[in-house]
Amino acid sequence: MSSFGPASPSVRRGLGIGIIVVAAIGLLLLGRLTAPHAKNQPGNYQSGYSAGVKAGQLEGVQEGRASQVGSEVPAASRQPVADAFNRGYTAGENDAFTGYDGGWALGVPYIITLQPGVGGITYRIDARTELQPSVNYYLCPDGHSLCQEPRP
Template sequence: MRIRVSTGLAVVLLILVGAGAFWAGRVTGAGPRPAADQGYDAGHADGLREGRAEQATVNLPTTDKAIFESGYAAGATDVFAGYDGGWDHNAPYVIVLAPGGPGATYRIESRTRLEPGVDYYLCPDGHELCRRPR
């Protein structure tokens, strides 16, 4: 059974076009997230919060639901206990977690805001964050 030269060239050309399209997509990257996706993420987070509140309070009176919602919001703030101020929005941080206190799995032990022009690495002791200028 012989394959025609034109068929073979067509197959090779199809493979090359497919590979080129694949690599063009990889090189261009995803870029920053569109505002619509950020809105989706915010709506998703709100939906999770409301869903958990509904699930936890399904058979409770309205006043108890309000108390639960208040506690949920307080818990979201308490996660930053000891660091509830001075956070920069949209800035990267390295956060070290430690075992939490009663009723909490974790607490923030320390935080370090990442700065441009600085290399960060794990210190030789394996527990500290070291840095050096680039």
């Protein structure tokens, strides 16, 4: 028979807490060891961060302009005015990319040439060139056109 009696409640509680702490540390270490490391994916974080900042900035500009337009009318009319502004803003952004047979490919880089707009529109897209693999692009000697040649 052992000379030790049953453990007191405080000893059992201390032992339970110790086991929980050891298990938590073990799970934390396991998670750290199995998580992907940022240095293994150098561009992913930065490109995702940049895309998020850009999207937030564009959304903020639109919301700010809608709020500014709505602030000039009575309170009861602010939401309908902001909604109309947002519909027009979206239509304008979509219209900026129309006029090309076949539309635009998403996620594909283009070189575009801008010209002055008319009727209060600052710019219009005059020409676009979809970038192709194995092609070098450069400014032509005339200083305005895009020249290209096959990449060796």
